[in-house]
Amino acid sequence: MADGGVQFFFEFTERDLLILAEGAKLTLIISSLAIVGGTVLGGLFGWLLSVSGRFGAITLGWVLDIFRSVPPIVQLVLFVNFFPIIGFPVDAAQAGTLVLMMYCSALVAQVARAGIEAVPKTTRWAGRSLGMSYWQDLRYVVLPIGLRAVLPSWTGVALGVLKDSALVSVLKAGELMQVSQEMITRTQQPFLILGIAGLFYFALSFPIARLSEHLERRWKYD
């Protein structure tokens, strides 16, 4: 302000763009850790669900169902308040990553189970009678067929987790959404900043969507 008075609001500058990019980087780190970890865990859970029958559905299935039925934001608040209680304070980014990972694994478990069940029993028996071991059957028969069947669902889950990483802002982790929120308070230009944040989310989800499309097309022919 030219008159030298107290300045309450600040212009949006290129530097702010860098700050937003920093936030986007943390969003990328949190969500990719959560997606990778969640996919590995979820795959394992999905396999357990598919082999353990009724017992698994009641125990593991029920626990995973809780993760899917409680809003992620409530899970985040609970988690971040629970660890100090048992004597392990966690920082916001770690807590956010862990909660998102569990949430992701609960969603992926369903997808993975559907993928395993999409493989006809007869195909697997055929594999086994050719002399494949159980693990060979899983690796060379179930994995390729099941993966093709559920790739679009998995992509949906991964993109969902990326978007839900915005909720970690409630823990003040310094990721994209929280950085933008603070910048809005400072510059009073919500449309610009939310627009840029939206573009960043778009840019982060684009590679996942493209990769999945690419794989889907390539797998169609082999």
Added chain:
Amino acid sequence: MEYTFHWRPVFNRLPDLLEAGLITLEVSALSMVIGIALGLGLALIRMSGNPAIAWFTIGWIEIARNTPALLQLFFFSFGLGAYGIHLTPYMVVLCGMAFNNAGYLAESFRGGFAAIPDTQMKAARSLGMTATQAYLRIIIPQVLRIVYYPMTNQMVWAVLISSLGMLVGFHELAGETQRQAFRSFRLFEFFLVTAVIYYVIVKIIILSSRLIAWRLFRY
């Protein structure tokens, strides 16, 4: 472990939480009704192939599906606020969720319509039905079956999203919990009870949707 749990303050406030749970259900259901109407409109416009308004529907659908729901809520709260339009927290959550639901449902509806073969329409018309009759009696009932499951999912999703109201000052279940928790400093206990309430709400929705489906799609 030096922490002692205090459940008494939570149980004293349980009626408030349950009432807030009703608000959660109300805003979710309302946002679904609006979202279904808007989503159907978006799907029909997009399928009509009119290029002048197609970009508008595509923009809506892409933004709703590819950005965090929280960002969409912020658009309706301080985004519009910057232009002097101040919505109440209730309206912010309702508009944001309806916007979000409409985007997702539009894609489900489009998929549903695409799954019905053209011949169904032709057969209905050749039996002497008018276009409206054919839509109401032949096409829509079939589309409804296809989109019913995604719609149930969306309703559950709406309940989960409504918890974001906490961040825009709306006192639905999560927001009310936060308020009560800050008052009594029993954050963990309050949110644990709230998690249980959410779980029950989601189960009730899934159960009733199954009952409705059983009644509706018997033949």
